[in-house]
Amino acid sequence: MPPLSANKYVQKIFFTLTGIAVVIIMGALFFLLGLIFIRGAPVINLEFLTQAPRRGMTEGGIMPAILGTLVLVAFAVAFAFPVGLFGAIYLVEYAKEGRITRIINEAIENLNAVPSIVFGLFGLAFFVTFLGFGRSILSASLTLAMMILPTVMVTSVEALKAIPQSFREGSLALGASKWRTIQDVVLPEAFAGVLTGVILAIGRVAGETAPILFTGVVYYKYALPSSPFDQTMALTYHLFVLATESPDIAKTRPIQYGTALVLVGLVLLVDATAIYIRRNILSKRRW
Amino acid sequence: MDAVDFETKSDVLDLVQLPESSIDEEEIALETKNLSLWYGDLKVLHNISLKVVKNAVTALIGPSGSGKSTLIRCFNRMNDLINNVRIEGTVLLDGKDITAPDVDVTQLRRQVGMMFQKPNPFPKSIQDNITYGPRVHGFNGNLYDEIVEKNLRRAALWEEVHERLEDNALDLSIGQQQRLCLARTLAVNPEIILMDEPCSALDPISTAKIEDLIHELKENYTVIIVTHNMQQAARVADYTAFMCLGELVEFGATLQVFEAPKNSQTEDYVCGRFG
Numbered sequence: 237m238p239p240l241s242a243n244k245y246v247q248k249i250f251f252t253l254t255g256i257a258v259v260i261i262m263g264a265l266f267f268l269l270g271l272i273f274i275r276g277a278p279v280i281n282l283e284f285l286t287q288a289p290r291r292g293m294t295e296g297g298i299m300p301a302i303l304g305t306l307v308l309v310a311f312a313v314a315f316a317f318p319v320g321l322f323g324a325i326y327l328v329e330y331a332k333e334g335r336i337t338r339i340i341n342e343a344i345e346n347l348n349a350v351p352s353i354v355f356g357l358f359g360l361a362f363f364v365t366f367l368g369f370g371r372s373i374l375s376a377s378l379t380l381a382m383m384i385l386p387t388v389m390v391t392s393v394e395a396l397k398a399i400p401q402s403f404r405e406g407s408l409a410l411g412a413s414k415w416r417t418i419q420d421v422v423l424p425e426a427f428a429g430v431l432t433g434v435i436l437a438i439g440r441v442a443g444e445t446a447p448i449l450f451t452g453v454v455y456y457k458y459a460l461p462s463s464p465f466d467q468t469m470a471l472t473y474h475l476f477v478l479a480t481e482s483p484d485i486a487k488t489r490p491i492q493y494g495t496a497l498v499l500v501g502l503v504l505l506v507d508a509t510a511i512y513i514r515r516n517i518l519s520k521r522r523w
Numbered sequence: 524m525d526a527v528d529f530e531t532k533s534d535v536l537d538l539v540q541l542p543e544s545s546i547d548e549e550e551i552a553l554e555t556k557n558l559s560l561w562y563g564d565l566k567v568l569h570n571i572s573l574k575v576v577k578n579a580v581t582a583l584i585g586p587s588g589s590g591k592s593t594l595i596r597c598f599n600r601m602n603d604l605i606n607n608v609r610i611e612g613t614v615l616l617d618g619k620d621i622t623a624p625d626v627d628v629t630q631l632r633r634q635v636g637m638m639f640q641k642p643n644p645f646p647k648s649i650q651d652n653i654t655y656g657p658r659v660h661g662f663n664g665n666l667y668d669e670i671v672e673k674n675l676r677r678a679a680l681w682e683e684v685h686e687r688l689e690d691n692a693l694d695l696s697i698g699q700q701q702r703l704c705l706a707r708t709l710a711v712n713p714e715i716i717l718m719d720e721p722c723s724a725l726d727p728i729s730t731a732k733i734e735d736l737i738h739e740l741k742e743n744y745t746v747i748i749v750t751h752n753m754q755q756a757a758r759v760a761d762y763t764a765f766m767c768l769g770e771l772v773e774f775g776a777t778l779q780v781f782e783a784p785k786n787s788q789t790e791d792y793v794c795g796r797f798g
Contacts, residue, residue: 332606400643402641402643403643403645403646405601405604406639406643406704406707408604409599409601409632409636409637409639410632410659410711411628411629411630411632412656412659413659420655425646522691523646523693
């Protein structure tokens with residue numbers, strides 16, 4: 237009997253510990269989201285979403301920042317998507333498994349592990365200065381694109397690898413070329429996975445501050461950007477400035493929470509879209 | 524003939540009316556000469572010399588790992604998909620060595636179609652499965668409906684699916700899927716059809732349907748079928764090649780290989796003593 241009860245005792249302790257861990261995780265998440273929601277929701281209205289800031293950013297809305305973030309993300313995806321997808325196609329469909337694929341895979345992993353501030357400095361040195369794009373939407377979104385490239389590529393690789401080899405064989409055996417096979421048989425089926433990767437990357441990149449800090453954002457800009465060489469406001473940087481450098485930090489506090497709520501809401505919306513699309517496509521998949 | 528001595532087996536066999544092994548007089552669709560193949564350092568095919576008769580069914584039988592599938596994958600260069608494959612010897616199709624590096628494999632594979640062990644229709648509609656091959660080869664007319672119907676009929680599938688051509692091919696039963704794969708292969712007008720154990724995933728009724736089709740196919744096509752099932756080889760094939768451990772042990776008219784094998788290994792295999 238004694239050993240049994242001791243076992244039970246140990247079991248109980250570990251069950252409790254695992255339970256506590258879950259409570260901590262969920263608690264932290266709900267506390268964070270709850271706080272942002274409770275403090276941020278009251279300031280959110282049509283004016284807040286559609287107007288520019290006024291009176292030293294203590295009044296008005298955050299529309300230029302929302303727009304700026306959307307533009308940066310759109311450009312970043314436009315750059316990273318084709319490169320990531322084509323890289324993945326090379327890796328899965330063309331490259332022979334061996335030293336080179338191993339080096340590429342490791343490079344991608346390392347790229348993914350680089351701190352975002354380092355990307356920011358790289359962007360400053362390379363896109364802003366060396367290529368002469370200046371501090372601009374172009375430089376900032378290219379820097380963001382570098383950051384999400386590994387995510388796009390890794391998810392695309394997974395999506396391509398998930399396509400059964402028998403589909404490729406069926407197409408090749410009919411005399412289709414390799415590219416034709418990829419284009420007509422592999423990519424349509426891999427689309428769900430690739431798209432999910434892109435959307436996850438969007439969610440991630442929308443919340444980044446460091447990579448755009450030196451490369452293209454400003455804390456206040458009256459006119460909306462009109463070309464890729466303009467600078468822009470962005471939600472994350474706006475929040476940072478409001479919380480640390482605005483003339484009257486206390487007065488901007490509600491706007492800070494409102495901005496945070498919009499940012500979080502945007503990211504959650506994007507992620508929810510990814511989950512929805514993925515589920516939708518997977519439910520139609522028959523293999 | 525009264526004086527025949529029945530003491531030895533070979534004497535008995537002399538009495539059986541065997542068709543003369545007359546492959547050399549037939550028209551040859553495809554021929555391998557001293558074909559050897561390595562996966563890396565592993566030699567998988569050993570000096571295979573085989574003649575495939577035109578408009579006939581040739582079966583490749585033999586135990587697992589004997590190289591049957593590897594051999595037919597030389598005929599449409601599907602081994603190209605695998606790394607570290609090395610080939611020596613020749614495979615002649617229309618007098619041309621198709622193992623040569625300058626061969627256009629897309630054209631070769633249109634000429635030499637293939638059905639796989641597990642039906643692998645594309646996850647597209649039934650009609651798109653049929654038209655895929657013609658589209659790939661640049662057919663762009665408005666005869667797609669005709670192509671779909673003709674090839675589904677050839678594969679004895681039309682009656683079952685003509686009302687649901689837009690449906691996804693993967694909604695068909697496995698047996699129907701395999702016939703769809705046949706229809707898809709026929710749609711590019713091949714001369715030779717390779718079948719890699721086409722019935723191994725099928726139930727007996729679907730298997731019978733495929734076998735019936737094979738009989739009809741040989742009027743217009745040359746069929747090479749790999750099978751584990753010796754009864755199947757006996758039922759469908761005009762010629763049978765017995766392979767073991769990468770070697771072509773025996774090759775001849777099916778009746779001869781089954782009834783009067785010249786090689787004791789073949790005899791053991793077809794009698795079910797090993798394999």
